[in-house]
Amino acid sequence: MATRKKTLAAAVAAAAAASPSNTPIALSKRKKRATPSTPVLAKDESTSMDIDTDESVVIERSARGGKMMSTHSMSNDTRLRRLSSKKKSPNTGSSSSPSSASKKSPSKNNKKVTSSSTGTSLLSEFKAAKSWDxxxxxxxxxQEAPVFYPTVEEFRHPLAYIEKIRPIGEKYGICKVxxxxxxxxxxxxxxxxxxxFKTKLQNIHQLKTRWSGPSEVFVAELCSFLEERGESMLSFPQYDGHDLDLYRxxxxxxxxxxxxxxxxxxxWQEILVLLKVSDKCYKPIQMLKQHYxxxxxxxxxxxxAQYDELLKQHPNKQHPSMIEQVISECIQYDESNDDDADDMEDDQEDFGFYEGNTYSLEHFEQLASNFSMRWFPNGNNDPDSVESEFWRIVENGDENVQVHYGSDLDVRTHGSGFERVKDFDPNNEETHPKEHWNLNTLPKMKRSVFSHLTDPVSGVTDPMMYVxxxxxxxxxxxxxNYLYSINYMHTGTYKTWYGVxxxxxxxxxxxxQESLPKLFSKTPNLLSMLITMMSPAALKESKVPVCRTLQSPGDFIITFPQAYHAGFSHGFTVAEAVNFAPADWLPYGVKSTEHYQAVHRTNVFCLEQLMMALSKRAPSPELIKWLLPCLEKIYANEKTARAALIAKGCVN
Structure with a gap:
């Protein structure tokens, strides 16, 4: 590796000596930036005072490094250090590697790639390998999840209506009202x-496959190359509000x-189109050229320089173009180095969602609308096309796609789309005529056992917003705790939901677990982290009955106890969600507590305390029907556990 790096550095020096005086980059060693938290900005980006508000939304992101949201998460800086520390060449020793470059200048007649001189274009082969029908x-x-259309009278009694549709809805896991x-x-x-609100940044292409294939190989090689030159990349370059796809x-x-x-x-305008650069990006060509x-x-x-030397050493031999060799090296390394890919997937422990920016709802809508327009410039963003494009990105995993998501926004600090009712009477189980179900009051109605909780629980007794x-x-x-949930879309486009x-x-x-064994062996509680997607088709092939539905503004989605669900937005969306717990949830509450004890996971509230409170408040016959068996089971479990402690001599 050391020999390879010396020869590559020599090739750079030779190229620099032969390059014209107006070379767009100084090839001599430059000073490193001080810290990852203070990235250097291009002058136009940091000093311009006449940019409009929309542009500043995008530029604000470029002034930040991305840090992760949890202890299970990895920062951009950590990811780059990991990539550069591998210092592996994507080449397997062929003469097309930069390690074989001479100290002579590159040819001025480097041809554009149209087709490989061997007769088969690696570019077209690569594209075909990643095609998507x-x-x-x-x-x-x-199959579609059930959709219910309550009458005006039925709709005035939300928990009674949900109880009515439960026998059908729970068979699918989710339903739409x-x-x-x-x-x-x-x-x-x-x-x-x-x-x-503050967003999280999601790498959609890594929701299934943490290893990003050729792109990761290229960035690892580039980091190694830059480090040899004393120009370490301290954080991923930010462009148009997200990480720049250097490989692409x-x-x-x-x-x-x-x-x-x-x-x-x-x-360069054609490059902007291919990279799906937004029309709100500040000086897009100038900024892209500076990053390049x-x-x-x-x-x-x-x-x-290395390619010219190869041609001189073997003048009578046909060779693929330089860029086809780069692509070939990255693809071949990706396919032949399973151990390294395993190492990348082992780093799933560090995978998560990055910290994004703070936006107003108005600015975020502009950002979201702009992103949708650049992704579907012809307006062909019908629900089927968006769903297809989402799964193409997730399944192929070879195109860097990074988006913002404002999730888990506590209405007590951010505000709610529904009226915040003070001194709500839980005995009032009716909604006002012409009003939709208020998610601030629904969990506290008498039919919900949460009406007996003494302290509020964010997201459980009080809703959260999702933008x-x-x-x-x-x-x-x-x-x-296997609770029910209800999600209401206030405004926006659509959301696709899947349910089991x-x-x-x-x-x-x-x-x-069978489909992603390496991820689960590394992180057994993977599903509780909400960072992994698998297509409904893959689940269907594994004999898992799965359904889907499309949520529009004004629709409610209900998820039933223990039901797994997932989904994505089709564009700008503002939704609000909360948990609730009718009496029929109680057996699931006991079941979830037993499971959490086995996997050492904490409950979001004390189930035993809640059930004791219910038993002391003159429960109705309907509630007793669900409550009594649960209390008996909790009592039996506690008695067994105490007997085991006594048998071991732990207590008298």
Whole structure:
């Protein structure tokens, strides 16, 4: 490896000596940035005072490094250090590696990639390997979840109506309830200018496969190359509000001959389209060129120098183009180095969602709308097309797609789309005519056992807000303590939901573990972390009955006890959700407590305390029917546990 790095550095020095005086990057050693938390910004990005509000939404992200949201999460900086520390070449020793580069300058006649000189284009082969049938998702033939249309009178009694539809809905795990009339818009309760929240950044392409394939190989090699030059990449470069896809940028530029050929032919606009750059990005071409100069141009020169030497050493032999060799190296390394890919997947323990920015609801809607328009510039974002595109990204895992998601926003600090009722009377189980179910009061109604909780529990007794954009995802999970949940979409586009019935949860868990054994062996509680997706087709193949439904503004989605569910947004969405617990949930509460004890997981509230409170407050015959068997089971478990302690001599 040391020999390889010396020769590569020599190639860079030779390329620098032969390059024109207006070379867009200085190839001499530069100073390192002080710390990852203070990344250097391009002058135009940090000093411009005349940018409008929309642009600042995007530029704000570029001034930050991404840090992760939990102890299970890994920062961009950590990920880069891990990549550079591997210092492995994607090449297996062939003469096309930069290690064989001479100290001579690159040829000025480096050809654009049209087809390989061997007759078969590696670029087209790579594209074919990652192709995706647009009809694939439609052909999965996933059954639809039930949809209910209550009458005006039925709708006035929310918990009674949910109890009525439970025998059907729980067989699917989820269902949709369409109110009999439209609701007042969310803006009557929330000011989009003052409603502010912090987002998480989700890498959609890594929701199933943590190892990003050729892109990871390329970045690891690039980090090693830059470190040899004393120019370590301290954090992923930020561009247009997300991590810049360095591999895709390098490939697209060099398919067209390299930096100078793209510049002379005014080809940067085409690169912007291929990278799906938004029209709100500040000076997009100038900023993209600056990033290319800073991180990729020296590597381009080194690869061209190495390629010219290869041609001189074997003048009578046909060779693929330089960029095809780069792609081939990354693909071959990805396919032949399973151990390294396993190492990457072992790092799943560090995988999570990055900390994003703080946005107002108004600014986030602009960001989300802009992202959707650049992803579907022809307006072909019908629900089937969006669903197909989402699963293409997740299943292929080879295209860097990073989105913002404002999740788990406590209404007590952020505000609710429903009226916050003070001194609510739990005996009042009716909603006002022409009003939708208020998620602030529904969990506290008399039919919900949460009316007996003494302290509020965020997300359980008080709702949380969820603000999404195209591809924002909620990964497979079931609710804390196997509770019911209800989700209402206030405004936006659509959300696709998938569900698996609670009585099929063990089948679902087994299918997930068999499909992703390495992830589960490393992190047994993977499903409780909400960071993993698997397609409904894969579940269906594993004999897991799965259903789907499409949520529109004004729709309620109900998830039933222990039911696994997942989904994603089709664009800008504002939703609100809360848990609730009718009496029929109590057996699931006991079941969840037993499971949590076995896996050493904490309950979100004390079930025993809740049940004792219920028993002391003159429960109704209907409640007693569910409560008594649960109390008897808890008593028996406690008696058995105490007897075991006595037998071991732990207590008198």
């Amino acid at each position: 647009s009809e694939k998702v439609r052909n999965w033939d996933i 369409v109110p009999p009339y439209k609701a007042q818009p969310i803006m009557t309760q929330i000011d989009p200018k003052t409603f502010k 940028l390098f490939v697209e530029v060099n398919k067209r001959g390299g930096y100078w050929d793209v510049t002379r032919s005014n080809g 100069n800073k991180y990729l141009y020296a590597y381009e020169l080194a690869r061209k 999404g954009m195209l591809f924002s995802s909620f990964c497979w999970h079931n609710e804390d 019935a609670g009585d099929q949860s063990e089948v679902f868990e087994r299918a997930m």
